[in-house]
Amino acid sequence: MFWAVPHDNRPIGVFDSGIGGLTVLRALRSRLPRESMIYLGDTARLPYGTKSEETVQRYARQAAGALLHRGVKLLVIACNTASAFALDHLRMACSPVPVVGVIQPGAKAAAVASRSGRIGVLCTEATARSGAYETAIRSFRPAATVTSIACPLLVSFAEEGWTDGPVPEAVVRRYLEPVLHRADSPDCFVLGCTHFPLLKAAIQNVAGPAWPLIDSGAHAADSIMALLEESGLSASETAVPRTRFLVTDGPERFARLASECFGSQVDEVEQVDLREQPVVEAMVAPAA
Amino acid sequence: MFWAVPHDNRPIGVFDSGIGGLTVLRALRSRLPRESMIYLGDTARLPYGTKSEETVQRYARQAAGALLHRGVKLLVIACNTASAFALDHLRMACSPVPVVGVIQPGAKAAAVASRSGRIGVLCTEATARSGAYETAIRSFRPAATVTSIACPLLVSFAEEGWTDGPVPEAVVRRYLEPVLHRADSPDCFVLGCTHFPLLKAAIQNVAGPAWPLIDSGAHAADSIMALLEESGLSASETAVPRTRFLVTDGPERFARLASECFGSQVDEVEQVDLREQPVVEAMVAPAA
Numbered sequence: 160m161f162w163a164v165p166h167d168n169r170p171i172g173v174f175d176s177g178i179g180g181l182t183v184l185r186a187l188r189s190r191l192p193r194e195s196m197i198y199l200g201d202t203a204r205l206p207y208g209t210k211s212e213e214t215v216q217r218y219a220r221q222a223a224g225a226l227l228h229r230g231v232k233l234l235v236i237a238c239n240t241a242s243a244f245a246l247d248h249l250r251m252a253c254s255p256v257p258v259v260g261v262i263q264p265g266a267k268a269a270a271v272a273s274r275s276g277r278i279g280v281l282c283t284e285a286t287a288r289s290g291a292y293e294t295a296i297r298s299f300r301p302a303a304t305v306t307s308i309a310c311p312l313l314v315s316f317a318e319e320g321w322t323d324g325p326v327p328e329a330v331v332r333r334y335l336e337p338v339l340h341r342a343d344s345p346d347c348f349v350l351g352c353t354h355f356p357l358l359k360a361a362i363q364n365v366a367g368p369a370w371p372l373i374d375s376g377a378h379a380a381d382s383i384m385a386l387l388e389e390s391g392l393s394a395s396e397t398a399v400p401r402t403r404f405l406v407t408d409g410p411e412r413f414a415r416l417a418s419e420c421f422g423s424q425v426d427e428v429e430q431v432d433l434r435e436q437p438v439v440e441a442m443v444a445p446a447a
Numbered sequence: 448m449f450w451a452v453p454h455d456n457r458p459i460g461v462f463d464s465g466i467g468g469l470t471v472l473r474a475l476r477s478r479l480p481r482e483s484m485i486y487l488g489d490t491a492r493l494p495y496g497t498k499s500e501e502t503v504q505r506y507a508r509q510a511a512g513a514l515l516h517r518g519v520k521l522l523v524i525a526c527n528t529a530s531a532f533a534l535d536h537l538r539m540a541c542s543p544v545p546v547v548g549v550i551q552p553g554a555k556a557a558a559v560a561s562r563s564g565r566i567g568v569l570c571t572e573a574t575a576r577s578g579a580y581e582t583a584i585r586s587f588r589p590a591a592t593v594t595s596i597a598c599p600l601l602v603s604f605a606e607e608g609w610t611d612g613p614v615p616e617a618v619v620r621r622y623l624e625p626v627l628h629r630a631d632s633p634d635c636f637v638l639g640c641t642h643f644p645l646l647k648a649a650i651q652n653v654a655g656p657a658w659p660l661i662d663s664g665a666h667a668a669d670s671i672m673a674l675l676e677e678s679g680l681s682a683s684e685t686a687v688p689r690t691r692f693l694v695t696d697g698p699e700r701f702a703r704l705a706s707e708c709f710g711s712q713v714d715e716v717e718q719v720d721l722r723e724q725p726v727v728e729a730m731v732a733p734a735a
Contacts, residue, residue: 203502204492211697214491315603318497326621329614409499434722 165391168398170195171383172231174222177205178318178413179353180237181420183261186380187235188402191387193394195401199226201433203407206314207240208283208352215285219245221433223253225405232392235383236260239352239375240283243291257386264382265349265375266295272371275346276303279338281362282351284309292351306345310334310352317354320419327361335365347371404428453679456686458483459671460519462510465493466606466701467641468525469708471549474668475523476690479675481682483689487514489721491695494602495528496571496640503573507533509721511541513693520680523671524548527640527663528571531579545674552670553637553663554583560659563634564591567626569650570639572597580639594633598622598640605642608707615649623653635659692716 171191173184177200184198199222201207207215219241226234234253236242242260250258269278280292287307296303312330321327338344347370350356356374363372387393394400406413410428417425459479461472465488472486487510489495495503507529514522522541524530530548538546557566568580575595584591600618609615626632635658638644644662651660675681682688694701698716705713 203498205497209493209700210491211700214696312600312603312607312609315600319600321600321621326614326617329617333609333614408502412497412499 164393166395166398167232167392168195168394169230169232170197170401170403171233171235172197172199172223172226172229173235173237174199174201174219174226174241175237175353176200176207176218176241177202178416178420179314180376181417182353182356183235183237183376183379184402185420186377187383190380190384191394193396193398193400194387195394195398197226197229197231197403197405199405199431200413201407202413206283207238208285208311208314210240210285212244212285212289215241215244216248218433219249220252223249223258225431225433227253227256232256233383233387234258235379237353237376237379240285240289243286243289257390257392259379259383259386261353261375261379262291262295262351264378265351265373266292267299268375268378269347269349269373270296270299270303272373273300273303273345273347276300277343277345278303278305279335279345279348280305280307280351281310281313281334281348281355282307283314284311286351292349304343304345306338307351308334308338310355313358314352314354317357322358323360327358328364331358331361331365335362339366347373349373349375351375402427405431407431407433452681454683454686455520455680456483456682457518457520458485458689458691459521459523460485460487460511460514460517461523461525462487462489462507462514462529463525463641464488464495464506464529465490466704466708467602468664469705470641470644471523471525471664471667472690473708474665475671478668478672479682481684481686481688482675483682483686485514485517485519485691485693487693487719488701489695490701494571495526496573496599496602498528498573500532500573500577503528503532504536506721507537508540511537511546513719513721515541515544520544521671521675522546523667525641525664525667528573528577531574531577545678545680547667547671547674549641549663549667550579550583550639552666553639553661554580555587556663556666557635557637557661558584558587558591560661561588561591561633561635564588565631565633566591566593567623567633567636568593568595568639569598569601569622569636569643570595571602572599574639580637592631592633594626595639596622596626598643601646602640602642605645610646611648615646616652619646619649619653623650627654635661637661637663639663690715693719695719695721 242262246260287309293305534548575597581593
């Protein structure tokens with residue numbers, strides 16, 4: 160049948176330091192209901208956002224190795240910190256399997272959304288230190304001025320599930336006020352950590368209702384949808400999708416949090432040991 | 448010289464998931480100014496307080512192995528979570544090197560301090576789940592009623608250095624109010640995480656000025672001082688003490704935080720790889 164659209168029913172691999180990337184997985188599942196997915200959360204070593212470049216790169220190589228080993232057709236780095244430190248390296252190491260991070264899509268959307276070119280990025284300590292958003296935003300808009308703001312407590316509030324009311328807003332205010340009251344304040348903020356969409360309402364209340372808030376994970380999901388279509392990697396219309404979860408710490412806590420996130424029982428959770436995992440350099444990427 | 452007091456100039460090993468144990472190290476240094484110490488912070492894998500028993504035990508065995516390998520005369524588990532899950536195991540595995548955790552000393556002090564026998568324990572999720580404080584307190588006071596309260600956000604506020612004012616107090620109130628207003632409310636609280644002494648003023652403001660707050664780390668330091676004297680393990684009067692630091696993530700961030708904690712420059716910080724570390728079972732404890 161010469162008119163058949165090429166398709167590929169292998170799963171998409173999504174990896175994150177822990178549970179934050181579930182917001183990206185959720186965005187992917189709503190856009191790509193026929194795709195199978197394997198989500199890997201490195202829960203025994205989370206969070207990545209306070210750790211060094213070298214350590215995050217090592218962890219990311221091990222996670223990518225575990226997912227390639229399971230035959231994924233595409234690798235999504237759902238964690239902003241890992242995207243900041245390990246994207247270029249994993250792109251080379253995983254070829255021909257494409258690798259998508261969350262920073263480029265978020266940066267592009269912010270470069271378009273900002274009127275003044277002054278953009279704030281709310282992120283982890285490590286992402287702020289990396290300068291990855293500055294570099295990415297300037298690649299789309301060279302005259303942009305980018306202010307990265309490390310907001311470690313917002314990660315903790317999101318994990319606690321305490322996302323609205325005066326206390327979360329006071330914490331948001333602590334991080335935003337020094338920039339909001341500058342003469343050259345940004346006119347939009349990137350939510351540059353997968354946990355921060357959970358605090359969107361609190362951030363919007365502090366910044367003001369008109370402020371654009373860019374969700375990097377949602378923009379990454381849009382990019383991935385386009386990439387699958389362009390490259391003939393989409394699942395067939397008859398595919399029966401399956402979502403599996405791999406974690407490095409015990410599965411119980413993860414299954415509970417993931418079930419809350421998806422509003423339905425998550426039970427396919429398997430514990431894996433990434434220390435036993437050959438790092439991605441030593442892998443041969445599976446044939447397409 | 449038959450009257451010579453026995454002494455031992457080998458260092459004391461102190462291990463923690465990261466930086467919280469520096470409060471215990473500080474208490475030890477002020478009580479034991481002649482003792483050399485090696486502090487190991489597992490900064491590449493912190494925090495332990497949200498992780499499973501099995502994972503915390505594995506990490507603790509590796510950390511103990513690294514310190515025994517460096518010839519410590521005594522091992523202090525400064526982390527409450529690791530004390531809860533790994534103390535008994537490490538005591539057997541490290542013999543004849545004595546191992547001291549922070550839970551027994553804190554539990555004993557609380558059993559003495561409480562009038563009513565109703566004791567609250569502020570701790571991590573994992574320590575609460577372990578039931579270790581309940582067991583330890585009841586071993587000193589069998590009729591005690593123990594309420595463990597997991598306070599994960601307090602760890603984050605301590606790490607952020609945001610320890611007083613209305614927002615930290617609002618967070619403390621969230622955790623304490625449900626127990627403070629019960630008819631059978633506790634009459635003292637144990638600070639059952641090494642980070643919590645940093646928030647003592649905020650906790651005191653919420654609980655009320657008369658409430659006893661038991662600092663497990665300070666009581667552990669008292670126990671260690673007594674143990675060294677009783678067992679002839681104290682350093683000689685002419686010993687030249689040295690404090691060294693081992694970390695599993697990059698040393699820069701740790702050196703900065705430790706320098707703030709001690710009010711003087713900390714520079715002997717070495718990065719170690721615990722994955723390469725034989726777990727403590729495989730070690731022969733060095734001769735005394």
